[in-house]
Amino acid sequence: MRSKQYSKEGIKRVPCAGCGQPSTQQWQICSLNKMHLGICEKCDVDLNRVVLKFFNIRNWPYIVSNYKHGVKMSDSKIKDLTRR
Numbered sequence: 001m002r003s004k005q006y007s008k009e010g011i012k013r014v015p016c017a018g019c020g021q022p023s024t025q026q027w028q029i030c031s032l033n034k035m036h037l038g039i040c041e042k043c044d045v046d047l048n049r050v051v052l053k054f055f056n057i058r059n060w061p062y063i064v065s066n067y068k069h070g071v072k073m074s075d076s077k078i079k080d081l082t083r084r
């Protein structure tokens with residue numbers, strides 16, 4: 001964890017904050033003084049699932065499934081899917 005964002009190469013050397021596997025991306029956590037935390041692909045999907053479920057985002061299972069499988073959706077499609 002550090003305050004400066006990790007580089008695309010550097011993040012691979014950071015253990016995932018959730019499981020310890022090599023990280024693929026990072027999360028900036030406000031409650032941790034906006035420090036950056038390394039996170040692997042699996043934990044990132046799990047974290048996205050938790051957040052979308054927490055906010056009860058409409059169609060969250062479909063959205064998380066697409067995210068997990070790398071299916072890109074346009075902003076307008078996401079807006080349509082999440083519209084209440």
Ligand SMILES: [Zn+2]
Pocket residue numbers: 016017018019020021039040041042043044
């Ligand atoms: Zn992980």
